[in-house]
Amino acid sequence: MTLLNNIGALRHALDSEMARDSSVIVYGEDVGYEGGVFRATVGLQEKYGKDRCFDTPLSEAAIVGSAVGAAINGLKPVVEIQFSGFVLPALNQILAHAARMRNRSRGKFNLPMVIRMPYGGGIRALEHHSESLEAIFSHIPGLKVVIPSTPYDTKGLLLSAIRDPDPVIFMEPKKIYRAFKQEVPEEDYTVPIGKAKIVKKGEDITVVAWGALVREAQKAIDEVEKEGISVELIDLRTISPIDKETIIESVKRTGRFLVVHEAVKSFGTGAELISIVNEKAFLHLEAPPTRLTGFDITVPLPKGEHHFMIEPRQIAKKIKEVVEF
Amino acid sequence: MMFDFKFADIGEGIHEGVLLKWFVKEGDIIKEGDSLFLVETDKVNAEIPSPVGGKINKLFAEVGDTIHVGNTVVIIDDGSGDNKVESKQEPLSEDEKGAGVVGEIEVSSEVIESSDEGKEEEKEARSKALATPVARKLAKDLGIDINLVKGTGAAGRVMKEDIHGFKEDKGLEKSKEVKKTNIFAQSGENTLLRPEIKREEIKVYGEVERVPISRIRKTISENMVLSKSIIPHTSVMDDIDVTELVKLRTEQKEMAKGKGISLTYMPFIMRALSIVLKEFPVFNSSFDDIKDEIIYKRYYNIGIATDTPDGLVVPVLKEVDNKGVLEIARELEGIVERARNKTISLEELYGGTFTITNFGALGSSYGVPVIKYPEVAILGIGKIDKKPVVLNDEIVIKSMMPISLSIDHRIIDGGDAGRFLLRLKELLSNPMLLLLS
Numbered sequence: 001m002t003l004l005n006n007i008g009a010l011r012h013a014l015d016s017e018m019a020r021d022s023s024v025i026v027y028g029e030d031v032g033y034e035g036g037v038f039r040a041t042v043g044l045q046e047k048y049g050k051d052r053c054f055d056t057p058l059s060e061a062a063i064v065g066s067a068v069g070a071a072i073n074g075l076k077p078v079v080e081i082q083f084s085g086f087v088l089p090a091l092n093q094i095l096a097h098a099a100r101m102r103n104r105s106r107g108k109f110n111l112p113m114v115i116r117m118p119y120g121g122g123i124r125a126l127e128h129h130s131e132s133l134e135a136i137f138s139h140i141p142g143l144k145v146v147i148p149s150t151p152y153d154t155k156g157l158l159l160s161a162i163r164d165p166d167p168v169i170f171m172e173p174k175k176i177y178r179a180f181k182q183e184v185p186e187e188d189y190t191v192p193i194g195k196a197k198i199v200k201k202g203e204d205i206t207v208v209a210w211g212a213l214v215r216e217a218q219k220a221i222d223e224v225e226k227e228g229i230s231v232e233l234i235d236l237r238t239i240s241p242i243d244k245e246t247i248i249e250s251v252k253r254t255g256r257f258l259v260v261h262e263a264v265k266s267f268g269t270g271a272e273l274i275s276i277v278n279e280k281a282f283l284h285l286e287a288p289p290t291r292l293t294g295f296d297i298t299v300p301l302p303k304g305e306h307h308f309m310i311e312p313r314q315i316a317k318k319i320k321e322v323v324e325f
Numbered sequence: 326m327m328f329d330f331k332f333a334d335i336g337e338g339i340h341e342g343v344l345l346k347w348f349v350k351e352g353d354i355i356k357e358g359d360s361l362f363l364v365e366t367d368k369v370n371a372e373i374p375s376p377v378g379g380k381i382n383k384l385f386a387e388v389g390d391t392i393h394v395g396n397t398v399v400i401i402d403d404g405s406g407d408n409k410v411e412s413k414q415e416p417l418s419e420d421e422k423g424a425g426v427v428g429e430i431e432v433s434s435e436v437i438e439s440s441d442e443g444k445e446e447e448k449e450a451r452s453k454a455l456a457t458p459v460a461r462k463l464a465k466d467l468g469i470d471i472n473l474v475k476g477t478g479a480a481g482r483v484m485k486e487d488i489h490g491f492k493e494d495k496g497l498e499k500s501k502e503v504k505k506t507n508i509f510a511q512s513g514e515n516t517l518l519r520p521e522i523k524r525e526e527i528k529v530y531g532e533v534e535r536v537p538i539s540r541i542r543k544t545i546s547e548n549m550v551l552s553k554s555i556i557p558h559t560s561v562m563d564d565i566d567v568t569e570l571v572k573l574r575t576e577q578k579e580m581a582k583g584k585g586i587s588l589t590y591m592p593f594i595m596r597a598l599s600i601v602l603k604e605f606p607v608f609n610s611s612f613d614d615i616k617d618e619i620i621y622k623r624y625y626n627i628g629i630a631t632d633t634p635d636g637l638v639v640p641v642l643k644e645v646d647n648k649g650v651l652e653i654a655r656e657l658e659g660i661v662e663r664a665r666n667k668t669i670s671l672e673e674l675y676g677g678t679f680t681i682t683n684f685g686a687l688g689s690s691y692g693v694p695v696i697k698y699p700e701v702a703i704l705g706i707g708k709i710d711k712k713p714v715v716l717n718d719e720i721v722i723k724s725m726m727p728i729s730l731s732i733d734h735r736i737i738d739g740g741d742a743g744r745f746l747l748r749l750k751e752l753l754s755n756p757m758l759l760l761l762s
Contacts (some may be wrong), residue, residue: 179435181437
């Protein structure tokens with residue numbers, strides 16, 4: 001066991017998997033010599049050489065497109081997009097090629113590749129650095145989308161993602177890269193993709209969150225529990241495919257549902273979750289399934305960003321609204 | 326290792342308490358089992374012992390604070406040294422501080438709980454109604470708790486007709502006027518029910534002083550309202566000729582004293598009661614009026630209403646039916662004493678099946694005792710006095726003990742109460758029977 005923050009867990013997972021499996025390669029902008037702008041890949045080039053960890057030109061389309069080729073040819077590329085907002089030039093490679101290669105080749109080729117990207121706001125960054133695009137990727141058949149919220153899950157999910165035979169979008173909530181530490185086993189383990197985690201059992205309402213908002217939801221829950229409301233908190237962990245079973249089973253017990261996400265409201269993951277709840281747990285519902293989300297706007301610049309970010313008191317208020325419906 | 330001491334669940338239904346006193350301060354060295362603090366809960370004042378030995382690292386509450394179950398109250402360093410990682414932490418390097426090229430990232434060494442990934446969790450079943458929003462709305466409008474309605478639809482789904490049917494069957498008075506919670510539900514939570522009566526503000530016509538009541542007073546107050554709003558009480562009174570019992574007790578008093586026991590009448594009465602309760606099991610039951618079932622208890626734990634400086638406390642003597650008079654006397658003295666000086670444990674306050682109140686101790690003869698919900702009867706004992714009694718058309722002097730029995734008239738009738746008292750009378754008038762039974 002060693003105490004690591006989320007960045008430490010990422011680096012540790014990449015390091016141990018590169019040591020274990022020589023087909024794993026890691027690259028992206030500033031990833032090699034500098035060790036990444038958030039320091040996720042520090043020391044990897046030194047340890048494994050420039051053939052396995054290297055810098056690329058500023059071309060996201062090339063980063064992902066080359067990964068598709070590398071994966072077809074038997075490597076396991078783990079590529080970094082410096083910020084999720086920079087991924088847009090690579091969307092054609094991701095949606096039209098990475099996601100479809102298995103289907104297009106009638107199962108002849110599969111692409112064991114991971115596209116890592118920091119995402120989300122709350123760090124007072126510039127425009128196109130703060131968005132949460134998980135719904136866009138989740139809308140595409142053929143992609144898995146994973147978001148860890150703790151160091152333990154970061155390592156376990158990243159190892160699962162690298163070993164997955166198909167492309168995984170690995171989104172990292174950068175706000176909590178260094179916000180806390182957790183014991184992470186040094187030995188090999190994985191956390192399964194597609195399995196949500198019940199962070200806390202409760203009886204009156206099911207709250208689903210992921211990424212940086214899991215911690216904010218926990219703070220809100222500490223508050224409302226003082227008032228006698230018992231909350232079940234689920235960390236979704238995998239956005240696609242959604243762990244329907246865990247959520248439905250929980251809502252059947254609690255009768256109430258709230259999803260909290262930082263991404264914009266409309267056409268989002270919250271809407272999808274609410275549809276699942278309506279379809280599968282309708283007769284158990286005691287209040288309308290509800291979402292608390294970002295506004296339908298571009299994330300504001302640093303000065304106004306706090307208006308956009310979701311805080312524990314808002315979550316607490318929403319929980320009470322749903323429970324008292 | 327730093328031991329995070331959380332205020333634990335110390336007994337049924339206790340969710341919070343007021344911190345009355347710290348026995349330790351930061352930096353103190355303590356042994357396992359040393360008292361950490363004194364907390365006043367709804368039921369009792371409890372000294373909370375430390376589960377580990379070590380050094381008090383930090384206190385998280387002050388005297389007068391309300392602490393909730395689960396709150397961290399104190400952190401104790403148990404000296405095992407596992408906290409090396411924390412205490413010997415190296416200063417953050419430039420790299421660690423690095424928040425990337427843009428933005429400001431929160432950097433902290435806060436340690437979150439270890440993952441419990443893969444651990445089995447127990448699944449608990451909870452029965453909530455299946456229903457459409459339309460049906461829920463209907464139930465809400467009619468003031469009906471939909472969870473109480475038996476559903477006739479697929480998989481037990483509550484249909485609109487079921488709700489209408491429930492309304493006609495049970496009548497509204499049940500669910501509307503007194504909001505009920507099934508106290509026998511497995512959750513064990515003894516949610517108090519209270520009639521929702523609108524109260525007007527109390528008008529005063531002169532100088533007054535408003536004094537907040539203590540927690541114990543509040544508990545008593547809630548329990549009394551609970552009992553009186555649910556149980557239709559009725560009472561029966563009588564006098565028992567205890568001349569023989571007085572003689573027996575006087576004879577045996579010295580013998581008991583020799584064994585360090587002060588022998589009162591109460592152990593004889595409790596012994597007699599344990600016999601009568603077995604013969605009349607309904608007096609040792611509870612009534613679940615939500616399921617319409619009587620819960621007969623196969624254990625006989627008798628509570629003694631005890632007058633303490635803080636108010637009424639009811640310590641419970643367990644398994645009275647398995648104990649002799651002297652044994653009862655010895656244990657009784659102990660629990661009453663502990664109730665008076667507030668050192669009684671919570672266990673000794675729970676599990677009663679029948680209660681005795683002794684208003685004779687203060688000189689009264691008759692009373693109308695209030696049943697300790699969810700028990701169904703209570704016996705009041707008056708002062709034993711010599712009285713003129715007519716026997717075979719002659720006036721003779723007898724020692725008489727007045728008794729008052731209150732019963733829950735929902736499940737016990739006056740006739741049952743009469744027969745119960747008759748048998749009690751028989752046993753207490755002929756104390757030899759106590760030994761033979």
